[in-house]
Amino acid sequence: MPRHVAKGRDFTRQALQDWGWDWTETSEDTLLLVSELLTNASLHSNGCRELVLTADGATLRIEVHDGTTALPVRHPAPRPGIPGGHGLHIVERLSDRWGTHTYGDGKAVWAEIETTRLEYGTTACAGARG
Template identity: 75%
Template sequence: MGDPPRAGLSVAEQRRRLSLSGVRGHVAKGRHFTNQALQDWGWDGTETSEDVLLLVSELLTNASLHAGGCIELVLTAGEVLRIEVFDGTTTPPRPNPSPQRGIPGGHGLYIVGRISDRWGTRIHEHGKAVWAEVEASRLVSGRPTGR
């Protein structure tokens, strides 16, 4: 019979927030939170949804390692899925100009740039948000992961 067609969003835009200030295991919590949102929005079980989880992991890890920690993870769904990670510094992230293959570290923003459709930073009064976007069409039509 096959799988039923994947549904899009029933609401034009939805937003979810997860406070991460002082939370231990924030990367795992952020991935779980994101996975639940993707399931609720009918955007789970595809290669692109796995890419979204990797984006969340990379952004949260970068905030933890280079910006003094994560304050909040915000997911906004509409025509794009926007992932925002808020931290308490205004220093913009700088991609490593020459990450070395096979050596850990320095690849996070390169990965973010490769798998997102767009990414950037936004300064606000208490720090910054590093964001990445994935077109919703990729989440709806992505190849199944085979789970």
């Protein structure tokens, strides 16, 4: 599982760089969203079939497709310091919107970020860009 998450983060990092949305706190949030969605697919849905990133003028959309139609369940109150149950809370806090849709024998769990957050977000590594 860690290899798939790392590959997904690398793919996302490169896309953000190609789109000029790297080096902001929101770009780091985007990488964490990808990690959470991929980890959830690995732990609860037999793994990720596809990671899709799409962007238009207003929104970056992250979709993780897996091979089960079972919808994710957000734990009502994850306990601090206890592993598990935190992933969808993180997705909810870092994204502007998130949800799911089923199709055939699978589903996609998606999260969206407003592109203005990526374009004008706080710089995470001020001056580190070369």
